[in-house]
Amino acid sequence: MDKEKFIERLVQLRMNKNVSARDMSLSIGQSINYINQIENGKNLPSMMAFFYICKYLEVSPQEFFDIENTVPERMRELIKIAKGLDAETMGYVVEILKRIKK
Numbered sequence: 001m002d003k004e005k006f007i008e009r010l011v012q013l014r015m016n017k018n019v020s021a022r023d024m025s026l027s028i029g030q031s032i033n034y035i036n037q038i039e040n041g042k043n044l045p046s047m048m049a050f051f052y053i054c055k056y057l058e059v060s061p062q063e064f065f066d067i068e069n070t071v072p073e074r075m076r077e078l079i080k081i082a083k084g085l086d087a088e089t090m091g092y093v094v095e096i097l098k099r100i101k102k
Contacts, residue, residue: 001065001067003041004041007039010035010039011039013064014035014057016070016073022035024056028049030049058073059072
């Protein structure tokens with residue numbers, strides 16, 4: 001993932017959480033402008049700061065880098081529900097999702 005994609009993903013996940021860059025910065029123990037500096041391309045987080053960012057956003061590092069997964073928390077919920085379905089019901093769900101996606 002290049003720097004621009006990283007920034008886009010950070011903004012997307014922060015906006016999903018409906019939190020300001022300032023509040024997020026302070027919540028992860030950084031200066032007021034920390035997240036703004038990242039989002040403006042002036043800085044990149046250290047590995048440790050990246051883990052704090054993921055924890056704050058409630059995503060795993062894998063989910064952070066999965067840019068096709070626009071709502072990770074909903075995807076986790078869907079997977080949890082799907083795991084409890086029998087094969088026949090799962091087949092119905094898959095067919096419904098295919099139709100919705102068209």
